[in-house]
Amino acid sequence: MNKKMTALLLSVSLLLMSGCQKDSGSPSSIESDPQTSQVQTKVEYPLTVRVGYSTGADDPRGIALDSFCKTVTEKTNGDILFEIHPSGELGSDSELINGMIEKTVDMTVSSAGNYALYATKIGVSALPFLFSDFESAWTFIDSDVMQALNADLEEYNMHVLAYFDNGFRCVTTSENIGPIEKAEDMDGLNIRTPENQIVMETMSELGANPRSYPFAELKQALTDGVFDAQENPIPVIYNNGLYEVQKYLSVTNHSYDAMPLTIRQDIWEQLSDDYKQVISDAAADAQQLNRSLVKQQTEDCVKELEAKGMIVVYPDLVPFRNATTGVMDMFRTVYGEELIKYISR
Numbered sequence: 001m002n003k004k005m006t007a008l009l010l011s012v013s014l015l016l017m018s019g020c021q022k023d024s025g026s027p028s029s030i031e032s033d034p035q036t037s038q039v040q041t042k043v044e045y046p047l048t049v050r051v052g053y054s055t056g057a058d059d060p061r062g063i064a065l066d067s068f069c070k071t072v073t074e075k076t077n078g079d080i081l082f083e084i085h086p087s088g089e090l091g092s093d094s095e096l097i098n099g100m101i102e103k104t105v106d107m108t109v110s111s112a113g114n115y116a117l118y119a120t121k122i123g124v125s126a127l128p129f130l131f132s133d134f135e136s137a138w139t140f141i142d143s144d145v146m147q148a149l150n151a152d153l154e155e156y157n158m159h160v161l162a163y164f165d166n167g168f169r170c171v172t173t174s175e176n177i178g179p180i181e182k183a184e185d186m187d188g189l190n191i192r193t194p195e196n197q198i199v200m201e202t203m204s205e206l207g208a209n210p211r212s213y214p215f216a217e218l219k220q221a222l223t224d225g226v227f228d229a230q231e232n233p234i235p236v237i238y239n240n241g242l243y244e245v246q247k248y249l250s251v252t253n254h255s256y257d258a259m260p261l262t263i264r265q266d267i268w269e270q271l272s273d274d275y276k277q278v279i280s281d282a283a284a285d286a287q288q289l290n291r292s293l294v295k296q297q298t299e300d301c302v303k304e305l306e307a308k309g310m311i312v313v314y315p316d317l318v319p320f321r322n323a324t325t326g327v328m329d330m331f332r333t334v335y336g337e338e339l340i341k342y343i344s345r
Contacts, residue, residue: 043270045079049263051107052090052099054215059239060297061109061164061259062086064290068261071282076275082107088216094195100158100264109164109261113196119152120334125258126198127331128205128324129317130343134165134295137256145342153260159268161283165294166257167233169199172246172310177228179311180250183207183319191229192218198327199231199255205324219245233257234305235297243310251302251314254324261286 051069053061069082090096090105093114099105101118116123125146131137140146141163150160171180171191180186187207193199195212203210208229213221221227222245230242231254237243261283268276306312332340 043267046081047079047267048081048083049106049267050083050085050090050104052085052088052096052105053109054088054093054096055086055236056240057084057086059086060235060290060293061166063293064164064286065109065261067289068282068286071285072279075278075282080275080279088214092195092214092216097158100262101156103157103264103266106267107261107263109259111166111194111196112163112258112260113198114194115153115158115260115262116197117195118156119149121149121152121336121339122260123196123198124149124331124335124339124343126196126255127343128198128202128254128327129321131168131256134291134298137258138165138291140343141258145339150260153262154265157265158260158262159265160260160262161279162261162287164259164261164287164290166259167235167294167298168253169231169233169255169257170237171229171231171250171252171254172237172242173229173248173250174222174225174245175247177248179248179313180229180252181313181315183315183323189229190227191231192221192227193231198331201327201330202254202324203231205327206320207323215240218242222246233294233298234301235294238297238301238305243305243308247309247311249302249305249310249312251312252317252320254320 051065053065056062057066065084069084072080073082091099093110094117096105096108097110097114097118100108111126113123113126125137125141131140153160173180173189177189178185183206186203189208191203191208191210192213193203193210194215200210200212211227213227218230219240219242222230222242230246231252232242234249237249263279271279302312328340
C-alpha cells in the first residue's frame, strides 16, 4: 500500500474512532437510577479493582503496579483491593483498553500509541526520534501541554493517573536475518509491532512490513517464524526473554514509549476526595519507581543481553531519522499545528 493511501486510511480510521464511545457495564457495578433514568456506577467497599496488563510481573510496569496496589490497599485500610492479571491474562493491549470502555477491566497500563486509537493526541510522544534521552522525554510528558491531553481519554471512560515509562524502542532480528546495521537493512523486514499507528508508519517509512500481534503471544510467534523481527524497549526484551528467540539487537531508539496508567473514569468519579488523593499520591510514587527501573535497566540490560549471547549493534541513526521525517507530516493534521510546533521546538 502506498504512503498516500496509508495516510488516507489512517485519517478515515481516526475520524471513525472519534465517535465510537461505548458505555455498557457489568451487572455487579452498574445500576439504574429511577430519578434520572441514567446508568450510574455505585461503588461499594471493599472495592475490588480488576487490573490487567500485557507483560510479565517482573517487568518495571509490573513491579511499579504491585507497589501502587499495595500502597493504596494499605492507605485505605483495605477499602480498595486489587485483582492483578499480568501477561495478557485479560487480553491484549487493545483488548484491555477496550475493556476499560466496556467496563470489564478497571485499570490498565499500556503504550500511549495504543490509547491513541481513541484519543488521538495521546500518542504524540511516540513520533520517531522525538527525544534523545529520558530526561527530555519526561519533561515533555510532565508538561502542561501533554497533561492537558489526558482529558481526551475521559470521554472513553479512562482517567489518567500517571505516565509510566517503557523506554526507547529498538529492533531485534532472528539469526537467519542478521543485524540491522543500516537503514537499508530494514527493507522488506517482516516485523511485529504493537497496534500503534505511529510505530507502524515508522516501520513502513523505513521499508519494513509491520504487522500488529498480541505481545503475550509474541515469543511463540518468533519461535515459529511468524515474524523475522520485532521492536520493543530493551527492558521488555530482557525481562520477557525475547533474547531466547532473537539473535541480534539493534539499538535504534526510534520511538519513545510513554504508558498512561488509567483507571475507569466512572469509578474515579465515585471515590471520595480522600481516596482520590491516596490513589494520586501512590500513582506518582509508582511513576517514579517505574521510570527509575526502566532507565537503570536500559543501561544494565545491554550487558546482560550480551552475556545471554545476543549480539548488540549501534547503527548510525541519522539515515534512520532522515527516512522517517514524513511520519510527522503524516500526522500533522491529526495533531494540529499548535501541538506540532510545541514538540518541534
